[in-house]
Amino acid sequence: MMHIRPVSGSKGQRGVALLVVVFGLSLIALLINIFIYQSKINRKSAASEGERMRARYYAFSTLEITRLFLRVQAKFIDNNAMIQNMGIDMSQIVPMMIPMFFDETLAEKLLGGEARGLGELPEKGTGVLEIYRPEEGRINLNCAFNSTQLERLNNLLLGLFLDRRYDELFGRIQDDGQMLDRQQQVGSLVDFIDFDQSMTSGADDEDSYYKNLEEPYLSKNNLLDSVNDIRLIRGVDDIFWANFGSSLSVYGGCQIHLCAMDPNNWQLLAALIILTASSPEDPVITDPVKLKLLATTVAPQVPVLCKDLQSFIGAVAQPGTASSLVSAVVGTDIEDSGDLGQDGIADAQVQGVELDSAKLQTLVVGGSKRYYRIRAVGLSDQAMFSIESVWDQLSVSTQPGKEGSQGAYIYWKED
Numbered sequence: 001m002m003h004i005r006p007v008s009g010s011k012g013q014r015g016v017a018l019l020v021v022v023f024g025l026s027l028i029a030l031l032i033n034i035f036i037y038q039s040k041i042n043r044k045s046a047a048s049e050g051e052r053m054r055a056r057y058y059a060f061s062t063l064e065i066t067r068l069f070l071r072v073q074a075k076f077i078d079n080n081a082m083i084q085n086m087g088i089d090m091s092q093i094v095p096m097m098i099p100m101f102f103d104e105t106l107a108e109k110l111l112g113g114e115a116r117g118l119g120e121l122p123e124k125g126t127g128v129l130e131i132y133r134p135e136e137g138r139i140n141l142n143c144a145f146n147s148t149q150l151e152r153l154n155n156l157l158l159g160l161f162l163d164r165r166y167d168e169l170f171g172r173i174q175d176d177g178q179m180l181d182r183q184q185q186v187g188s189l190v191d192f193i194d195f196d197q198s199m200t201s202g203a204d205d206e207d208s209y210y211k212n213l214e215e216p217y218l219s220k221n222n223l224l225d226s227v228n229d230i231r232l233i234r235g236v237d238d239i240f241w242a243n244f245g246s247s248l249s250v251y252g253g254c255q256i257h258l259c260a261m262d263p264n265n266w267q268l269l270a271a272l273i274i275l276t277a278s279s280p281e282d283p284v285i286t287d288p289v290k291l292k293l294l295a296t297t298v299a300p301q302v303p304v305l306c307k308d309l310q311s312f313i314g315a316v317a318q319p320g321t322a323s324s325l326v327s328a329v330v331g332t333d334i335e336d337s338g339d340l341g342q343d344g345i346a347d348a349q350v351q352g353v354e355l356d357s358a359k360l361q362t363l364v365v366g367g368s369k370r371y372y373r374i375r376a377v378g379l380s381d382q383a384m385f386s387i388e389s390v391w392d393q394l395s396v397s398t399q400p401g402k403e404g405s406q407g408a409y410i411y412w413k414e415d
């Protein structure tokens with residue numbers, strides 16, 4: 001007697017379908033929460049102290065739940081080449097999952113049976129992850145404090161500023177009536193953090209600008225504790241921040257973690273291309289329009305291409321082949337839109353740049369990600385409470401009850 005075997009793979013497909021449902025439902029929960037969150041901002045002042053404490057508890061719980069996902073990332077995903085190559089990215093999944101933990105009804109529907117959320121009164125509040133992203137795909141300004149890292153930092157910053165499109169930005173008159181050109185801006189960023197008191201470009205005291213402010217302060221001359229401190233530095237005004245804020249950090253090593261780079265940050269990718277081009281006379285790196293086209297075409301693929309430096313170099317050299325290079329790394333076909341930059345110009349028409357692999361390797365690193373920026377918001381009936389934090393996978397916890405365990409929040413600001 002013949003048995004008809006079930007089509008193999010149907011179980012797998014069910015699994016995928018279930019995942020899609022889970023993410024869909026969590027996305028709805030997330031959107032509802034964002035809506036509640038936005039409608040609550042205006043009512044913030046009316047909240048009682050008890051409500052505020054409850055909101056703080058939800059924000060705190062959110063960070064505790066996130067800690068679990070971060071451990072999964074460190075122990076399971078970062079050590080598993082196959083999962084890594086699939087491009088599975090917790091930073092997209094975790095924020096969608098968080099509201100589930102606060103909604104017993106939703107959790108029960110999804111998981112079946114009885115589920116207990118962390119929120120003591122789920123209908124009264126929830127937690128939302130506003131920010132969850134790796135922090136090392138940026139230029140770490142704290143490298144200014146280490147004189148052996150200074151040359152690379154100077155290079156990276158100058159590379160970030162070099163694009164001709166910033167000519168006007170660096171020609172602007174600042175609040176003190178002075179101008180800071182590219183080199184002087186790099187100098188002011190470095191001087192604020194480096195140990196010495198002498199100005200990098202100029203004979204003045206590096207603090208003369210800060211001493212003349214309405215509310216004077218001095219250079220930190222030490223490692224910065226938070227990204228907000230960067231805003232204190234001369235020349236870092238709103239225009240500067242809008243262009244370069246998302247490329248700067250105070251965490252991570254002194255090389256840029258390629259896999260942690262924000263796929264939207266084409267400016268930083270353009271800097272890397274300028275700095276590592278085989279020829280400094282390359283016609284693309286000296287043309288702001290062509291450079292932007294190339295950077296915006298390749299940047300969205302970096303989270304996958306970063307796993308293999310040669311694929312990355314190949315995609316920058318021939319952007320028209322970027323989608324097939326991505327397919328090769330992922331090990332499966334992806335739909336080729338032929339316009340990864342979504343700029344209306346076919347990738348095949350985008351001019352590439354030949355990169356020098358040795359130069360590139362001095363500026364970027366790969367491997368496990370270490371630092372994550374996380375902002376959790378707790379929402380109670382009338383109140384909201386936000387906690388901004390930075391998690392370090394390698395730091396050892398000193399938190400009561402968790403002493404000695406690996407991974408810890410190293411920056412914590414309640415608001």
Ligand SMILES: [Ca+2]
Binds near residue numbers: 190193197198
């Ligand atoms: Ca200094």
